[in-house]
Amino acid sequence: MTAMIHAEQVTKSFGHHEVLRGIDLTVEAGEVCCLLGPSGSGKSTFLRCVNHLETVSSGRLRVDGQLVGYRESHGRLHELRPREIAARRRDIGMVFQRFNLFPHLSAAANIMEAPMRVRGVSKTDARQQALALLDRVGLADRAEAYPATLSGGQQQRVAIARALAMRPKLMLFDEPTSALDPELVGDVLDVMRSLAAEGMTMVVVTHEMGFAREVADTVVFMDGGVVVEAGQPGQVLVAPREERTRGFLAKVL
Amino acid sequence: MTQPPASLTAVPVRHYGRWITAALAVAATVWLVVTLAASPALEPATVGHYLTQDFILAGVRTTLILTAVAMVLGATGGIVLAVMRLSDNPVLKALAAAFVWLFRGTPLLVQIVFFGFLGALLPRITVRVPLTGTILFDKPTSLVITGTVAAVLALSLNEMAYAAEIVRGGILAVDKGQTEAAHALGMTSAQTLRRIVLPQAMRVIVPPMGNEVITMLKSTALVSVIAGRDLMTAVQGVYAQNYKVIPLLAVAAIWYLALVSVLSIVQILLERRFGRGHHVHTGGAPR
Numbered sequence: 001m002t003a004m005i006h007a008e009q010v011t012k013s014f015g016h017h018e019v020l021r022g023i024d025l026t027v028e029a030g031e032v033c034c035l036l037g038p039s040g041s042g043k044s045t046f047l048r049c050v051n052h053l054e055t056v057s058s059g060r061l062r063v064d065g066q067l068v069g070y071r072e073s074h075g076r077l078h079e080l081r082p083r084e085i086a087a088r089r090r091d092i093g094m095v096f097q098r099f100n101l102f103p104h105l106s107a108a109a110n111i112m113e114a115p116m117r118v119r120g121v122s123k124t125d126a127r128q129q130a131l132a133l134l135d136r137v138g139l140a141d142r143a144e145a146y147p148a149t150l151s152g153g154q155q156q157r158v159a160i161a162r163a164l165a166m167r168p169k170l171m172l173f174d175e176p177t178s179a180l181d182p183e184l185v186g187d188v189l190d191v192m193r194s195l196a197a198e199g200m201t202m203v204v205v206t207h208e209m210g211f212a213r214e215v216a217d218t219v220v221f222m223d224g225g226v227v228v229e230a231g232q233p234g235q236v237l238v239a240p241r242e243e244r245t246r247g248f249l250a251k252v253l
Numbered sequence: 254m255t256q257p258p259a260s261l262t263a264v265p266v267r268h269y270g271r272w273i274t275a276a277l278a279v280a281a282t283v284w285l286v287v288t289l290a291a292s293p294a295l296e297p298a299t300v301g302h303y304l305t306q307d308f309i310l311a312g313v314r315t316t317l318i319l320t321a322v323a324m325v326l327g328a329t330g331g332i333v334l335a336v337m338r339l340s341d342n343p344v345l346k347a348l349a350a351a352f353v354w355l356f357r358g359t360p361l362l363v364q365i366v367f368f369g370f371l372g373a374l375l376p377r378i379t380v381r382v383p384l385t386g387t388i389l390f391d392k393p394t395s396l397v398i399t400g401t402v403a404a405v406l407a408l409s410l411n412e413m414a415y416a417a418e419i420v421r422g423g424i425l426a427v428d429k430g431q432t433e434a435a436h437a438l439g440m441t442s443a444q445t446l447r448r449i450v451l452p453q454a455m456r457v458i459v460p461p462m463g464n465e466v467i468t469m470l471k472s473t474a475l476v477s478v479i480a481g482r483d484l485m486t487a488v489q490g491v492y493a494q495n496y497k498v499i500p501l502l503a504v505a506a507i508w509y510l511a512l513v514s515v516l517s518i519v520q521i522l523l524e525r526r527f528g529r530g531h532h533v534h535t536g537g538a539p540r
Contacts, residue, residue, distance in 0.1 A: 053433055082442055090439030100434035104452045104527075114438035118449060157432075166438060 004029045004170055004201045005050060010059035010224075012045055018043045022059065027218070029169075032196045034233070035205045038248060039221035043205040043220035046160070046222070049171050049251040050203065051092040052085050063092065064169065069146040069154060090118055093163030097175040099155040101147040107134060108143040111162045113168035118164070126165075137191050153184030160191055171195065173204040209253060213237050221245045289420035292499075299500035303491065306506065310406025312487030313508055315401070319473045321485055323408035324466055330409065336446070338421055349417065356414035362475050364411055369479030404476035404483070410471060419461045423454030455527040463520030466511050476507075484508055 005027040012020040016150070020042045027033045035043040048054040049061060052069050061068045069075040069085065080088070102110050111130035113145055115121040134140050137157035147155055163171060173192065177185040189211050196202055198214050206212060212219050212233055219236040220246075221229045227244045240246050289295070303309055337349035356364070365532040372394035380390040398406070427450050472486035488501040 030297070035310045051437055065373075086439050088439075089437060092437070094434075094437035096430060096437075098430055100428070100430040102431065102449055103435070104455075104456075113448065114440060117355070117444050118439045135386060202304065 003027060003062075004031070004064055005203065006060075006062040007046075009062045010022070010046070010049065010061050011057045012042070012049060012054060012170050013057045019051070019225055023225075023227055024144070025064060025220060025227055025230070026048075027201065027210070029201050030199045031217045031219045032150075032202045032204065032215055033202065033220060034216040036136050036209075036212065036248070041222040042225040047174050047205050050170075050172060050195065051089050051094055053094075065144070072128060078183075081151075086118075090114075090166055091169050093166060093168035094172040095159050095163055095171070095173045095176050097155070097178050099152070099179070101155050101158045101159055103196045104145050106144050106146055107139065107150065107158045111160060111165045114162070115165050119229065129165055130161070132212060133164055134158070136164075137161050138187065141184050146161070152180045153187045157191055160188070160195075164195075169201065171200055171202045173206070174207050177206070177208060207252065209249075210236065221248065223248070254371065256537060291377060294499045295503065296497065296500045297369060299497055300503045303488075303501060303504045307348075309484070309485050309492075309504060310533060312482065312484035313512075315475045315482045315486075316470065316484040316508075319401075319404055319476065319481070319511070320466065320470045322405055323412055323473075324403070324469055326375045327412025327416050327465075327469075328408035328420075328462065330413035332418050332451075334413060334417035335420035335424060338417065339424060353414045353417055356411050357418075361407070361411050361472055362478065363480060365404065365475055365481075366406040368398065369400065370409040371398050371403065387458070398481045400476070403479055404473070404481035408469065408476070412465065416462065419458055419465070420454065423456075423458035424450055427453045452527070456524075459520070459523050459527050462522065463516070466520070467516055470516065471510055474509075 003026045006023065007023050007025040007060075010019065010020055010023040017060070023046055025033075025040070034048065037043050045054055046166075049056050050063060050068065050237065055069060064189070066088065067077065068088075069080055071080055071084070072078075101107075102113065104112065108127060108130045111133055112123070112126040115126045115129065116123060131143055131203065134143055137160060139154055139157055139161075142154065142158075144152060147158070150158065160176075176192070177188050180188065185208070192202070192211070193215055204211075204216070215234045216234075218230060219233045220227055221236060221240070221246050229236055229240060229245045236245065237240075237249065240249060281383055308447055334349045334352060338353075340346060375394050378390065378392055378394050378397050379388060381388050387433045387467040424446075431449055431453065432445055435449045437441075440448070473481070473483050477485040477489055484505055488505045493500040
């Protein structure tokens with residue numbers, strides 16, 4: 001059984017600035033992993049590396065056994081062509097802090113776009129699936145609404161539905177509730193909770209300590225581009241071993 | 254119990270200055286129009302006579318065709334140039350930049366005359382199969398590049414340079430998160446550009462492109478210098494013989510104004526179409 005994500009000494013630099021300085025991390029299939037840490041700790045950058053929105057500078061990063069950005073053949077690494085990168089991303093769903101819904105498309109059309117264009121699903125089937133997914137995130141009545149007419153929480157739920165429409169084996173959440181008004185956070189977290197309950201593999205960059213404690217199988221605390229501490233939420237959040245983790249938790253809790 | 258306050262009439266500020274300047278402006282305009290209209294050179298009857306003559310209508314048709322063809326070629330080429338300029342390929346980038354530099358840096362009139370006299374630079378156009386003696390195509394340039402072809406070439410190449418900058422600006426105006434979201438869904442760069450980025454860029458592109466169409470319609474008058482058979486060429490042909498310059502220029506002006514007015518309405522409709530999803534607060538309900 002291969003791990004869903006397996007990172008070995010992953011580094012990432014922007015020019016001379018080293019954002020990731022050797023990340024070791026394993027996420028098993030069906031696991032919910034929450035990445036915590038102060039801003040600038042490299043959590044989001046690591047998440048973006050997983051679906052190749054950022055290129056890893058060194059180290060090995062495997063998703064479902066395959067190296068991100070490379071293909072191994074005859075003992076050599078071949079950099080992937082753009083088309084191959086796109087093909088690998090199909091199976092990884094991503095939810096962004098700023099939702100990034102397509103403003104020129106209705107909620108339903110946002111969800112239908114990728115299944116139709118990338119998977120070749122027929123319009124009828126795509127629409128049926130979109131309506132089912134909207135129903136699932138509690139927005140059955142907003143199928144024809146344009147993103148600008150939806151609240152932040154509604155937009156983020158459409159964005160989750162859009163990612164799910166590709167039937168991903170892994171979902172990445174990049175601070176999904178950070179741009180939301182406090183009273184809208186709950187609905188989005190509820191959707192994520194139900195996803196976790198169904199056994200979806202999830203990596204969540206978040207500041208929602210309650211969600212991490214309740215839903216995560218593993219909590220990873222990052223700082224300065226390295227994993228400081230990782231373990232079960234009961235251990236990392238309640239009885240952290242590292243001084244830096246304690247200092248961070250004291251500030252956010 | 255207290256009495257409700259007596260209602261007061263609010264008196265807005267009286268802008269006497271506005272009334273005076275408005276009256277002065279109207280008076281000046283009326284004076285100007287009356288003076289010009291009183292000129293015997295205007296000859297309204299002559300204007301009316303020529304307005305719907307067949308050769309004038311043929312000129313109008315050519316002007317419209319020139320505008321349409323040059324805009325379609327210009328916009329298509331402009332999109333290609335903009336994508337080249339935004340690509341990661343340094344050679345394509347430099348070529349596109351050089352093209353824009355050349356065609357934006359020289360006057361349109363110079364380009365039109367240049368293409369009109371292309372035969373002087375390149376007397377024959379010959380296409381050979383390389384390394385063999387086979388000749389696929391060989392004709393004198395002046396037969397291939399007629400006045401109309403030269404006009405289309407000059408107008409569309411010039412338009413490509415301007416359209417490229419407008420499209421580039423439109424593409425850059427689309428939030429980077431849109432591209433990331435599309436890529437994260439597994440869409441290829443081409444799909445992302447066509448389905449996600451360009452439709453959103455259109456909202457930024459349509460207003461200046463509308464202006465380009467209107468400018469283009471009027472710029473076609475320049476092709477009269479190489480006998481481009483357009484509206485301006487048609488009226489020039491008449492007044493060069495009968496010296497009724499003012500009435501014939503009025504005919505041209507009336508046609509240009511009418512066509513520009515129609516185009517302005519089309520532009521408004523297009524802006525509404527591409528503004529979908531953006532007019533939530535102004536009441537333009539998305540369909």
